[in-house]
């Protein structure tokens with residue numbers, strides 16, 4: 001077991017993840033997604049996916065501690 005040493009590149013290799021080529025609907029960049037792109041549905045690259053993800057879920061009014 002080659003654990004330790006600070007190398008934690010691909011330690012998570014449970015099952016071979018399939019990647020599908022897709023074109024980002026936002027920036028038009030070619031990207032790979034870990035799911036099969038559905039026709040008619042926008043596919044985002046990693047950058048745009050983060051952009052399009054609701055950062056706070058729109059529940060800002062509930063954050064009153």
Ligand SMILES: [Zn+2]
Pocket residue numbers: 024025026027028029044045046047048049
């Ligand atoms: Zn993009």
